[in-house]
Each structure stands twice: as C-alpha cells, then as structure tokens.
Amino acid sequence: MPKIDLLQEALQALQPQHLEVLDESHMHSRGLETHYKAVVVSEQFAGLNAVKRHQKTYACLGELMGQIHALALHTYTPDEWSQQGVAPASPTCKGGH
Template sequence: MMLEKIKTALQVLNPAFLEVTDESHMHSRGHETHYKAVIVSEAFAGLSKVRRQQAVYAALKDVMPYALAQHTYTPEEWSQAEQAPDSPNCMGGSLHDVQQG
C-alpha cells in the first residue's frame, strides 16, 4: 500500500512526528494518488522551504506518489503551530476529467 511505503521512506528524515494521510477521496484522479505529509524533524533546521521539499522528494525517490502536500517543521516550529493547515477541496482541472461542450 502506498501510504505505508511513504511512511517507511520518510523515516530516513528521523521524524519526531510523522503523519501521512491519503487524501485521494478529495480528488478526481482515483485511489492512492493524493497524499498529505506532516513531517517534524531536526533535519529541517536551517533549511529553506525549497530545501526541505527537496529533502522530502529525495527520501521518496523510489515511491513518489502522484501528488503530495508537504508540511515540514522543525520541532520548535511544530511546538508553535501544533497542526498543519487543512487541505483544500479539489477544484478539478485534471486531464482525466471528461470535458463538456
């Protein structure tokens, strides 16, 4: 299952907190396509948002899902935030959607 593969691959970042959610039901591309990952790790200390995303993508190089919403925090940032933002509902626009007209 993709969810477990993602969780296992992200262990390389030594997360203090890790939550991976399958959000495919919110999108039109089918099952096991869209995920949200909340990752709290000291590995992100001193890294820009782009560098953090690159670290996550590197960890997932062999199991990258179709879409992944990333929320990366250091433990200090997480202690202030305590939760990641909710994901928005899909607005459509997939090439797989049937075009009307």
C-alpha cells in the first residue's frame, strides 16, 4: 500500500472533519514517498496548542514517521478551519539535487 494511503488511514484516528494528505516528494531531492503535507481539521485539537496538536498527530502515525523524511503538519479546529479555509503553501526545497 502506498505510504500516502497509510498516512490517511492512520490519521482517521483523529476523526477529522477535513483531511488532506499530499505527497510533496517531487519538490525535494530525497526520492519518492519521502515528503508529505497533512492538513487535519479535528475537534480533538480544541484547547490544544500547536505542539500538543502535533504530538497527538504523531502518536496516531506511530511507526510510519520512521518511514518518511518529512511531514508538514497543519492542524486546525473546525472553527479555525471555517475562518481560514486553506493551509499555507509549502516552501520550495532548499536542498541540493
């Protein structure tokens, strides 16, 4: 199963109201299935700061984190998402080719 599918499946534990997982490996020089971006909107993030939200997300992913190089996380409550509606674009890789 592709890693993107495994990531999406694992993140279902957060009962997301909105979930986007993007494979951004093509923007980097480390190979295929290495860099991902996840936008997760969950009520479970209510009252948590960014660090706690990320820790909660990493806990859901468990051993999958050891199989990828990078994961850009954008975590929102439903209220935050209704106000923002879009995650920031990922920066261009500054690494070598």
